[in-house]
Amino acid sequence: MQTYLALSGLLNAVVSLSLGIIVLSKNSRKAAHILYFLFTVAIAVWGTSYFFWMREMTDRETALFWTRALTVGSIFMPVFHVHWILVNLKLEKKNRLLIIATYAFAFTYLLFSFSPVMVEDVAPFRNVLPFWPQPGWLYHFFVAQVLLSGVYSVYLLVAKYRATQGMQKLKIRYLLLASFFGYFSGGSNFPLWYGIPFVPVTNILFSLFPVFIGYSIVKHHLMDIRLALKRSTVLLASVGTTLLFIISIKYLSKMLTFYNGFWIDILLVLASVSIYPFIKNFFLGLSNKYFFSSRYNVQDLVSELSANISTTLEIGEIYKSIYETFYAAFYPKHFSILLKKKSRERFGIMYSSGLNMAGQRLLNKHTNSLAGSAKKKKLLFIDEMLISAEGEEKTILQELKDINLSLLLLFYYEGEVLGAVALGDKESGEIYNDEDIAVFDIISPQIAISVKNALLHHDSLSYADRLNVEKNKISSILTNFIDPIIFIDKKNCLRIFNPSAQRIFGIRKQDIGKDISRISLIKENLRSIISSKAVQKSDNKKSMAGHKEIFVEQEGRQRYFKAMSTPVLNEQNESIGSLKIFYDLTKEKELDRSKSEFITIAAHKLRTPLTSIKWIFELLLKNEAGEVPAEQKHYLEMGHESNEILIDTVNELLNASDIEGGDYELELAGCNMEEILREIPESIDSLLKEKKIAMHYEIMENMPLVQADKEKLSMAINGIIANAAHYTSKGGQIRVKAAAENGSLVITVKDNGIGIPEADKSHIFSKFYRSENALRIHTEGSGLGLFIAKNIIKMHQGEITFESETGKGTEFMIKLPISF
Structure with missing residues (x-):
């Protein structure tokens, strides 16, 4: 003792x-x-x-x-x-x-x-x-x-x-x-x-x-007392019984004079290690049966829940099964299921029982912040977190504790929090013990997978419904769209067309799926327009392209269409084809023709009286009709200047009309481009002097002659220089460069003026078009200068482009073949 x-x-x-x-x-x-x-x-x-x-x-x-x-x-x-x-x-x-x-x-x-x-x-x-x-x-x-x-x-x-x-x-x-x-x-x-x-x-x-x-x-998280006593009892009983076995064998071997040496001890140790698991399981079963039995069987609970939630894709049924299983096992005072909403990155209650509206609002409000600090944890115990919480977090936890929330069971899908199960305190007043936690660890992944599958199923059904609605909308739009619409895939096969395309271009239903090259069309150039690829910008944004015009004859009447093409992209910004829309320009063409005819007639009618008026002004200014007082002479000069402007405008109108009518012809001859560039009309020269704009020339020496219509080409280039002078502030500068490059003559006219706004760039060569900032500075322009210049250069087999930035100036680039 x-x-x-x-x-x-x-x-x-x-x-x-x-x-x-x-x-x-x-x-x-x-x-x-x-x-x-x-x-x-x-x-x-x-x-x-x-x-x-x-x-x-x-x-x-x-x-x-x-x-x-x-x-x-x-x-x-x-x-x-x-x-x-x-x-x-x-x-x-x-x-x-x-x-x-x-x-x-x-x-x-x-x-x-x-x-x-x-x-x-x-x-x-x-x-x-x-x-x-x-x-x-x-x-x-x-x-x-x-x-x-x-x-x-x-x-x-x-x-x-x-x-x-x-x-x-x-x-x-x-x-x-x-x-x-x-x-x-x-x-x-x-x-x-x-x-x-x-x-x-x-x-x-x-x-x-x-x-x-x-x-x-x-x-921080303690096991239930019953569980602690259960484990301690089983351990003591198991170890005690094993020791009793060893002592008994040793005692019997001593009494019966068996060999009692080192090898007996080794065998006893091996035998003890072998029988210990069986002894422990025996006492564990005994304690579960008579002393420390659980309210639920773990295996039955897990298998039943798994069977219930894995055999349905109805999200409501899954929520209900989870609730019934949890309530039967743990009897929580309240139960809620929350899901993380992707649209707002916040949690929302999907199912709740036993929690009033005020409690639900608190749970909705605070779950997001708690889950955000979870750091991949599955279980968040409110009492445990309160021990070390401070400041705002402590306030949040205390508010949740006040509504008897005991824990949050987070479930993850592919490493991301999908949702959470919120459990209130147990009705019995007991806590969630280690045995309960083991159950949570097992069922959490099952809940996540079942909920995710159900959500995906729900999303797919919703997507199918939305797709059907959108399909009906598109079908209705295509059917009722007046102009022809055609969609071809990236393999150049016809996939969709509307009744207008069928009626006007002769496309048939049996042509769907065929390559455009194998389809019979009313006009051959229609095939090339339909087959042309739509432009896709480098930043993966779609853009309309291909302002190509086509006319067809229908019922003895010519109809004009402008073909527009845009790429159709999938969710990965990959092109799956192109959509062709043919806008009916017939009425616009007829109106434009009528307008052009009126302008031409008016311009012709105005030319003769304007010339007469000019002759009269010059006669008076030269005192050939008698001495004119100085004060009156000033007014005559103003009238003469205005008349000159009107004459220039009439000439521009006539030139534009001739260009559109195809009556504008070139008289080609070898031209010295340096002479054209340096011969600035007096009207432009006086404007440059008045605004103190410096002209700088960088012209290549020994420049080759260019086959061109000197008068018309000079008109085009002077029109560009005139624009630069009008839209450059006082004290500005204009740089003119010319050089031969790869068989072409490249001319640039660069100013440091107001520039062209981004929204106006695509219309700058259109007839009668003027940008807003240009209208504020120079009100007298006709909007025809760049239209005429572009067409003249185009007639010379050349091309004109520009670069511009608002407030920093514009640079026009003209490229002409030396001979053609």
Whole structure:
């Protein structure tokens, strides 16, 4: 017995001090951790002294020393324990005087711990123990304080237990269990001090006192007490039975004089390792059946849920199955399923039971921030997170705790949070234990896969419905669209056309799927227009292209169409074909023809009187009709200038009309381009001088002659220079360059004027078109200059392009063949 008690003291000392060091290493600055460490040091002093006292068999003085030494540890054990309880329950400020008083008494006892007033002497207890301490008069007060400390600490824990819930409630259960083992096993030493024949055989259980307290400190999520007792019971029973088996075999082998050497021990160890799993499973089944049975069978729960949610694609049925399974197993006060909405990247409640509207709003509001900080965790326990939370996060968690939310079970799909199951506290008041957590780990992926499949199924049905609606819309649009529409795929095969294309171009239904080259069309050039590829910009944006015109004869009447082509792209911005729209320009052409005829007639009718007016102005200005006073001469000059402008406008109208009518002919001859570039009309020259615009020329020496109509080409180039002069601010500059390159003559006219706005660039060569910023600066332009210039250069087999940026100027580039 004495050896047993000695070992129990040593075990208590070693276990306690080890736990104290572990807890202190977790956080050496936290008051609760420091107090726990001091508590375990006191136990270590008590347990070590207990060990040496029980080891002493003969020397009374040595035994007396160790019994007095162990009081040093026992004095401070209840003091540190009560202080730790007050700190843990946040009651230290209210009990400040009590704490001071207990430490004052403790240090008083410490002063007399090695004197007879605490331990008077040691005496034998029957034939069982050779030395057992006898209490001094001060020891009675110490025992009373121990009893009062135990009662008060239990009272505080019970009061807190009734007022709390969830994880905190479970933690207090552990502390109550620890208090029971501590005061029961430690207090079992007191009876013999007062002559009551009770040997402290339960002393070995004292180590569970710091074990349970340490576990409640280190672990944030605690296992259920029943589960802890279940595992402890199964482990002790399994190990005890295995040891009993070994001892029995050893004893029998000794009695029956079997060989009892090294090989017997090896065989026993191997046999023990082999039978231990069977023994453990036996006791586990026994404990489940008679003592610690669960409310649900894990395998049945998982298989039933899996069967229910994997055999349907109806999302509502899946939500309902998950709820029914969770409620039957855990009885939560409320239950919700939330999904992350891709459109807003926020969670929304999809299914809820037992949670009022205010609670649902809070859950919707805060789930997003909690899931965002989850860092791939599956389970978020509100109580656990509250321990270390601060600031706004603590406020959020407290609001969720106030609606009895216990945990969020997040489920992931391909590494991304898909949704969450929110569970309220259990109706029984118990917490979600390790067994429940194991279930959550198993079913979370199953929930994610089933929910994702159902969502994909729902999306596919919705997409099919939307597609059908869009198909009907497109079909209706195509049918009712007046102009012809044709779609060809990237293999140049006909896929879609509308009734107008069928009626006007003669396309038939049996032509669908055929290559355009094999389809019979009313006009051959229609085939090349349909086959032409639509332009796709480098930034993957679609653009309309191909302003090609075609005319067809229908019912004895010519009809004109402008063909526009645009690429059709899929979701990956890859071209799947091109759409051809043929806009009917017949009415516009007829109106344009009528307008051109009117302008031509009007211009011809105006030319003769304008010429006469010009002759009259010149006659008067030269004083050939008599002396004209200076004041009147000024007005005559203004009239003459305006008449010249009108004559230029009429000439431009006639030139434009001739160009459109095909009556504009070139008289080609070898031309010196330098002469053309430098011979600036007087009207332009005076404008340059008036605005102080500098002209810079960079013309190649020995430039070859160009086959051109000098008059018309000069008109085109001077028109561009005139524009540069009109739209360049005072003090600006114009640069004219000319050089031969690869058999062509390249001319550039660059100014630093107002530039051309982006929106106007595509219309700048159109007839009568003028940009807004140009109209504000020069109101007298006709909008025909660039139209005429482009057509003249085109008639010379050349081309004209430009680059411009608003506010920085424009550069026109003319490229002419040297001979054609």
